[in-house]
Amino acid sequence: MRTLIAALATLFLLPAGANAQSSDEERNRVCGADVMRLCLNAIPDRPRIIACMQSQRDNLSPACRALFDRERGGAVPGRRG
Template identity: 35%
Template sequence: MTATFTSSFRKAGLALIFAASISAVTSTSGFAFSAEAQSMCTGDAFRLCSSEIPNIPAITSCMIKQRASLSSGCRTVLDRDLAAQKSGKLAAQ
């Protein structure tokens, strides 16, 4: 029972770290991941990029590098958010 509780507690902690990391990316690098992307990609981030937590730029870079391995839902929203960010930067220049 204790092992199950510890595992669940650790997963919840990692989820909070990832959410905080995504939130910080929004404020520090100007890239705004949508709430949908956070929801759809949290599992992929843990599965593919957990070694990068809590390094925010490294998590973002890892997710982009691992695009082919992302779940379809995460890939869809990540691509949409990246495209929106690029078009926003182009419009601002």
């Protein structure tokens, strides 16, 4: 059940790119645990998950933070790192 929730959560996490299937798989693999750990209360509301991930950026795993920043177009404004 937890895996299913993580998969659903990360489908809402970031916008799909040109290669949506591999992007979704990468998001699930890289950020699923962070969504579950930090933003569980935001599931399944995509805007709330994104806002939560932005507010928790400093607490994201390094790999998830890098993926999140890359797909969101860079670091979160007003934040360092």
